[in-house]
Amino acid sequence: MPLHTQVDESSQDEGLEVNPVYVRELSCEIPRYRLPAHGVLPRTALQVVRDELILDGNARLNLATFVTTWMEPEAEQLMAECAAKNMIDKDEYPQTAELERRCVNILSSLWHAPAGGQAAGCSTTGSSEACMLGGMALLWRWRARRTAAGLDAARPNLVMGSNVQVCWEKFCRYWQVEPRYVPMVPGRLHLRGAEAAARCDENTIGVVAIMGSTMDGSYEPVLEISHALDRLQSEQGHDVPIHVDGASGGFVAPFLQPDLEWDFRVPRVASINASGHKYGLVYPGVGWVLWRNPDALPDDLVFRVNYLGGEMPTFALNFSRPGAQVAAQYYNFVRLGHEGYRHVQQTCQDIALHLSGEIAKMGPFELLTEGRDLPVFAFKLCDDVTSYSVFDLSERLRMRGWQVPAYTFPADLTEMAVIRIVVRNGFSLDLANLLLEDLRRQVQVLEHHPQTQPPPDIQQQRQSFKH
Ligand SMILES: Cc1ncc(COP(=O)(O)O)c(C=O)c1O
DSSP states (O other), X not given: OOOOOOOOGGGTTOBOOOOGGGOOSSOOOOBSSSOOSSOOOHHHHHHHHHHHHTTSOOGGGXXXXXXXXXXXXXXXXXXXXXXXXXXTOTTTOHHXXXXXXXXXXXXXXXXXXXXXXXXXXXXXXXXXXXXXXXXXXXXXXXXXXXXXXXXXXXXXEEEEETTSOHXXXXXXXXXXXXXXXXXXXXXXXXXXXXXXXXXXXXXXEEEEEEBSOTTTOOBOOHHHHHHHHHHHHHHHOOOOOEEXXXXXXXXXXXXXXXXXXXXXTSTTEEEEEEETTTTTOOOSSOEEEEXXXXXXXXXXXXXXXXXXXXEEEEOOSOSOOBSHHHXXXXXXXXXXXXXXXXXXXXXXXXXXXHHHHXXXXXXXXXXXXXXXXXXXXXXXXXTTOOSXXXXXXXXXXXXXXXXXXXXXXXXXXXXXXXXXXXXXXXXOHHHHHHXXXXXHHXXXXXXXXXOOOOOHHHHHHHTOOOO
């Protein structure tokens, strides 16, 4: 979360302007940065807070996020009913714990965990926490192996593409692991097997493969990476496990690409994470991480909490957490079933392919991806378009309410600026066609009114989109 700084003393008491029509109390003073001396009636508080939020974007028009922005009323009702439940209180809410257990089992079979009940997993606040847990397990395993062999365990590294989500940079910084980024180059926009294996050595705790890349929605070839690591092992002896960051793809590939081998079918895959709140179709606040077997999850990372007179193993960075999202995840599994999930993801993909196909035909754009892996695609301006940028286009689309991010790629393609569109459940074909109309109109405007360069500080802000 943004790190907020303390507001200057002189503006501490600057009060909110409250419309007198809202106020039933005799007086109503609400300082902005201090706790008010007295409360107000619930309706006044509701109106004041709602007014503050008017300027937030419309979540349904947010094509930047991977995170769920629409759930059906029954799911919302269930979440409201479960709002008071704390996920950590296993004793008090044993049935919520049971729903979490069922979800882990459903995912372990979707991700082809080996038969025999050896896989283990848990819910998290999202993929960032799940990746942190997956990374810790890799680190602990590597350290235990090195220490047992009497070898130096001071310089761990993790190999991944420079296109990884920022959570992996965080993991490396917080746990003092050297990040070994494989740069992107024209024509290779994500990690491939040979480049991954070339950066591994005896200090490599693992390789992260992404399903799919936050930058352009493409899947990294897990099986190819695994084969390259098999060769590395036979030639140099380093046995390097893979963690699959399936933040989005963990809930897409099982339904749209069932024959693609990216999960526990690949023996080198030790662990997988996914965001329940992305293509798992739940509102923000739930992720999942699973390990293939007990070897992949060192026991000394596991804490045991009291549970119905016994003890329950847990692995988490935080303690209290809302239970509603887990109930909603289970609701989705029951409500949609395999066929329902397939239908939802297929509809998203059809719309993504329709959009990318039409955008390719417009003329000024070149597609980097079409949306054939995740229902996500990225495109850039053709090299001969110089009178406006993707940032200009993104800003103009915002005038109609569309939130379509423009951003630059990571190393070594930092000069490449693109627009990315994430198609999610709730973004209909009608909305897609309206977006296409607006895109055509804004291109016309920009072609007739070439843009001037904004001042450097505005340029900097435009490029600061974070995934
Ligand atoms: C590949 C990948 N990994 C991890 C994350 C972090 O996910 P979360 O927002 O669930 O913490 C994202 C988010 O977009 C992602 O795309």
